[in-house]
Amino acid sequence: MAEVKLSAERRTDFGKGAARRTRRENKVPAVIYGHGADPKHVSLDGHALMMALKTPNVLINLDIAGKGELVIPKAVQRDPLRGFLVHVDFLAVKKGEKVTVEVPVLTEGELAPGGNLLEHILNALPVEAEATHIPEAFTVSIEGLEAGHTIRAGDIPLPRGSSLAVEEDAAVLQVVAAQAEAPAEEAEEEAGAEGAPEEKSAQSAEG
Template sequence: MINMSEVKLAAETRTEFGKGAARRIRRENKVPGVLYGHGSDPLHLTLPGHDLLLALRTPNVLIALDIDGKSNELAIPKAVQRDPLKGFLEHVDLQLVKRGEKVTVEIPVHTEGELAPGGNLLEHVLNALPVETEATHIPEAVTVSVEGLEAGAAVLAKDITLPKGTTLAVEEDAVVLQVLAAQAEEASEGEAAEGEEAAEA
């Protein structure tokens, strides 16, 4: 899937800093943030909380910022801080991007299909795949088929089909997914139980 759309957010530059200022901003259902990149000075912003929360549901969402109604910038989220208990947004770092520019991001890895029978486990060694892609065409995710994979099988980065214009930003032989054999302990417990039943019989 290609993330073609961009989410428009109205942002305001902020001049107040520190915990007190951040609390005041959050009381107004807004989120403090910083926009940086391209060698420019970091720009401290206040962003609309609810709209930002919705936007961040899309991994690597492309955000079109209208700053103070004067300038427009494109950005992608680089770091998001949430309250560990309540989950609300505390702060967001945004990276400035330009149309056509290549950026390095991590995209989620989704799986489809059923493993070979036998109770084996699928381990996500990498939950997200580092790739280099165009800032305005960041894939939302990659999907990998694990249909029929046996214990010991692995999916490497180079095995994953990437959308046009997207390249790996990780070693080709990096293990992304691997199939682990069903726990040997469980099997031995089962055998022991069967042995006891046989002895009782």
């Protein structure tokens, strides 16, 4: 797992107004939690942090006034319209310490012919791993799988030192049979055609 080094500055002003001023300087307000210590309020360069967060569960070595601190992102808030970073919560970690994280599940290969669908029941797999060796992602082969096949948490190999934080029989991926359904408009037209003779007979009887 790669370690990214970033610089951070201590924040002494809090509240929405202070956060807006921080963002106007192209910086992101953040808070560091963990190890029973008081939360630390910091700010980081917005672009550098955004690039670092492209890696899920990235390990970041923060330089705060010349003192290094290892953290992982725990909660990331983004602007819903423009996508820029609004606020980040970090969890302080130590080498050798175990943490529970959600690791993205990726797939490779093609399903068996037949137009079946792959359902992602879990997009990320909860695991407990050493803080400095968190897997970036799990890649699962779906090559040739047919309808009805289910891949469970226990089927996914974990790296040494990691363990599942979910039941082994928890479904992660499932192949669902394709269902051919008539379009709604065609169904309505068929229903109308079936009802037409009855309507005509009723009108004739009334006449």
